Amino acid sequence: MGLNAPNSKYFCLYCNCQSELRWDMDQNFENSGNHACNVKGENRKPALFPAINQENYIPDELHLLLRIVDVLMECFFNDVIKKKEFEKKIKLEIEQAMQNIKVHFEFFKSRSTSGKWDWTSLMGPDKKRVLEHFPISQFISGTRGQEIEKLWKEFLRLYKVLRKPFLSDQEIDAFEIDAKQWIRTFYCATEGRPNSISHKPGLYRKQDVTPYMHVFAQHMHQFMRQLKMKNLSLRYFSTSSIERKNHDQVRLFFGGTTMGGGTEKKSEY
Structure with a gap:
């Protein structure tokens, strides 16, 4: 679509937000397109499909779910992997907790990352099940564990709103406010001194x-309004069927896949 990599300075297809301001929810970034790459030495790449108007590019709600949940899980696992008892105790407890909510999940040491811990790549339905049912506070004690658990559940709630076939103007307005607040909660800093009454751990x-988080909070509500005017919704543009087809082809060709834990059971998005 004519942009540089997601880690470039001007990363967003829909606005001129700079990478160091992705977190800033006090600014409003309109769906006006990315023009900064053309004028600020970013060497914008030519569009692959110049005949398609940029206004017709709609973010895929499925990949918003998949990639944002990847970040949430990685942040959580990075916290617990640091603990001394991870390999002997916590690892097994997390795998059992996943099994209890009927999600096939395992930790393993990856050869591609010099023996660092990696984990099963989950598909859409399993990720939603983890967001809703995984007991985070069992592994991160105190207020911080409770706040992370709320963070996961709130993202799932917002995703379900985004997926609705019909939305009122009030629901879209509320989504905009709540999505931006969700980002603020995600990066909230630690408050007060440790072990004091006023101490509140950050996330x-x-x-x-x-x-993906920037697009989720800054741009999705704008697309929801635009589509509502045409009696459409984001779920009509989901690529879940294409992803399912790709998953089935990989499974049939290679005789298996690491998606969904590499199990033989059928998975649906």
Whole structure:
């Protein structure tokens, strides 16, 4: 679509937001297109399909779910992997907790990352099940664990709103406010001194906010309004059927796949 990589300075297809401001929810970035690459030395690449108007590019709600949940899970696992008892105790407990909610999940040491811990790549339905049912506070104690659990459930709630076939103007307005607040909660800083009454542990860093999160909070509500005017919704443009087809082809060709834990059961998005 004529843009540089997602880690470039001007990363967004829909606005001129700079990468170091992805977290900023106090600004409003309109769906006006990315013009900064053309004038600020970013060497914007030519569009692959110049005949298609940029206004007709709609973000895929499925990949918003998949990629944002990837970040949430990675942040959580990075917290627990640091603990001394991870390999002997916590690892097995997490795998059992996943099994309890009927999600096939395993940790393993990856050869491609010099023996660092990696984990099963989950598909859409399993990721939604994890967001809703995984007991985070069992592995991260105190207020921080509870806040992370709320963060996961709130993202799932917002995703379900985004997926609705029909939305009122009030629902879209509420989605805009709540999605931006969700980002603020994601990167909220630690408050107060440790072990004091006023101490409130933070969650993650501003730089952990990804381009997908930026699009989720800054642009999706605009697309929801545009589509509503045409009696359409985002779910009509989902690529879930294409992803399912790709998954089935990989499974049949290679006799298996790492998606969904590499199980033989059928998975649906």
